[in-house]
Amino acid sequence: MGDKYIIGVDQGTQSTKIVIFNQRGEIINSVAEPLKPLISRQPGYAEHPDDDLWESLKIALRRIMKEFEGKREDIVGLGLCSIRCCRVFMRSDGNLFSPVMNWMDVRAYQKYEDDPDISYTCPPTGYLTYRLTGELKDTAANQFQWQFPIDLGTWQWSKDEEYFNSFNIPRKKLFELKMPGDILGYVNEKAAQETGIPAGIPVVATANDKAVEALGAGLIDSDVALISLGTYIASMVCGNENKPFAKNFWTNLSCIPYKYLYESNGIRIGMGLITWYKNIIGEEYAKKAKHEGYSVEDYLAKEAANVSAGSDGLLTIPDWLAPASQQYRKGIIIGFDRRHTRGHIYRSLLEGIAMTLKNHYDPMIEELGIKPKYIIISGGGSNSDLFMQIFADVFGVETVRNVVNGAASLGAAICVAVATGLYNGFEEAVRNMVRQKDKFLPNEKNYKIYRNINTGVYHELPKLVEEALKTMYNVFN
Template identity: 40%
Template sequence: MPVVVAIDNGSQSTKVLVVDETGRVRAQSRVGLRPYAVPAPGRSVHPDDDVWDSIVRACRVAMERFDGDPEEIVGVGLCTIRFCRALLRADGTLAEPLLSWMDERVARPHVPRPDVAHVVTSSGYVAHRLTGEYRDAAGNYQGLWPIDQRTWRWSDAPDATAATGMARSLLSDLVDPGAELGRVTAAAAALTGLPEGVPVFATSNDKAVEALGAGLASDEDVLLSFGTYIAAMTVADAPGAGAAHWVNFGARPGQYLAESTGIRRGMWTVSWLRDLLHPDSPEDDLYAFDRSLGAEADAVAPGCDGVAAVLDWLAPGEEPHRRGAFVGFSGAQGRGHLYRAVLEAIAFTMADHIEDMERERGVVAAGVIVTGGGAQSPLLVQIVADVLGRPVRRALVDDAAGIGAAICAAVGSGMHPDWNDAVSAMAGTGTPVRPGEHADTYRALRPWHRGIRSRVAEMSDWMVTARP
């Protein structure tokens, strides 16, 4: 049976899946990324060559675990973190470590340097390492790039180069989702264990690929992606933007996704809190601690006895003074209250962002699909259903972006004849979780939490101006 390899490189780890035509995962691996390096204020990079190194290790492990014949592999789907920038020398090596989406330089024009011959996204860099080609996924060019949102190709506008600092000679050729980026070279095959000569197919940006793998197909649903960056998306008709949403490239050719404001360190904050509370002992079982912490949070009543979290652990670029906070302590609360307060803050904040986007677009989704690490928490899923007052469905496979990358490779390789056939066969969602007994309570708590967020933002501004 033919299979495809899906590479899903995220902010905290790289995951690799080997997937058959039905969406069944035949082998998988996950390799964590190192913490971001901060060489100077406002700069955030992946240290050394960490992204590529993690992809090499994850591919090798997945290939070792695959019990089939490597000849069965008909394609590789490549999905990487969006909003990154790679500065490459003429030989394709990094001129400096990969700029993360949190680096302030990715929102600024490129400053020409004599040692930089190519400016690409993270997927453009990895595609070059795999294939030797300078060809990249058009759908991963979000942010400050000279791209035409309607044509998915480089802009012909005379001021595009001046506005971005990127002459055409610095840029890769663009291809649509499902199109071939190149073929795995002998050097890349020796490092990764992937078969030499296997075609590598473009996907899009990681959030769009996640939406594809979760089966988001229309604006009747909104997808809530519980990742390092938490975002909410739905299908849109055309490029555009408003005060409460912007439009991203989708993971099918010509498709667009409307996206709400998000939480910049969303599930990262959950991990941060867990690590902060976890006893530092080598014999401790982290998964057992996760279960214990979840059980303690589940036993806490909605509203956490007055404790609330404000999730500005990483301030938005337009309001750099904002800070995260826990407020409302009385001495009666424990770690379960803190944990549940973060989950509630995610649900309250994203519910407001989703509804703001829906009001602006004039379209209200009937259902919610959840993906990412947070979707594995029954408590968080139930809180989201209660807060939004809508049924919530979880993607069937934990790594929806991996399944999305597999779908792109399945279409590109001809394993499936078209996008609808591939999505129908390989993606899906589980049984809906409906609003429960706490829905009315959460509806009443939403203005309370909204007011706390507003007042903490005011306090953050004051703290900066008043500090000597």
């Protein structure tokens, strides 16, 4: 059998990434189309301007189809993954009623207020499915219990009338739910003309972006953990049951039907913190890095690699984006003296991310009573050997990096492979399409340093500075 091709869509907060894979999970073509900056018309708002999610998807699909040199008839389907926890309001003609609310928008979590001009409400996956196929269908695994009346046991709309009505969303304004790996519809002629992809290919349901990433990273065993390095950073392990009363994690629907992901608290700005630091360093530094053949991140990592674990006492709290209910929280870098350089600051940012996440991860696995034998690191940050080693040293376990670290696009492709019969199930598809690249073992000396820093001061540092931050917030608000 010749190669079959799968289009995997991974739409995040900052860009729409499209990858064409073959049935072995090998990348044939890939493109990324930046999204426009979010608009904040008032504090707490974060909107995607115009029709940016659809427009960027169209542009990215047209670009990748121009690059694709295989046979179009060998494209078996498109797996659709988009940002979770966003909110879409649609008119009766399928167009947007208002700009899409990003997951950072406080209104995305507020109770729905009915409006006769709103015909449907859904996450971006439902909206994009409609634009591609004309079908009012969506994946069940991108509906969140704080936004929609989903039953996490049945993966369908709740039949509890009181619970359902508490969301104030009329049933007629919700989409039909399909399971990950089901066909949502087929690319219609209009969408084919706008995107350049073949009409008639199936559009396949995936899940929420973190769950799709987990599948694409190969997280299918309960003795393995995943750290997702995206705009939002979190750690995850998988399981077989909904755990609604957990104290130190929350239950997310998996990209495998009737399986679950347990997800720790996370870091809201995540890898955007690295983008922030790159931007404030300035163009001169970026030009110097380019002149010597480095990206800015690699050039900073080169400097940071010469800094000892603990950054000579420099500590970072990565709260660059405060939760809506705790607006006083701010990012902090503390402990400067004359020794500290760019490399110290960069390493401290990475260490702050790793230690903060460990302090969310440890209570989760303790409550679950598990001890994962290694941690998969996915996302663009895993390209950094330094960051991979810092995670191994902070967590004290082996960290693993895969060949394809943009795992959400691969997870979307795996769903297509299952839906179209290329493989008999998710586990078989993962075994054939996900491959490990390398691993990093913890340095015992560095592990002890990080453990002493964390238990000695870092674990309690957010509480120690809380009152000062509240006072400063009140001064300026």
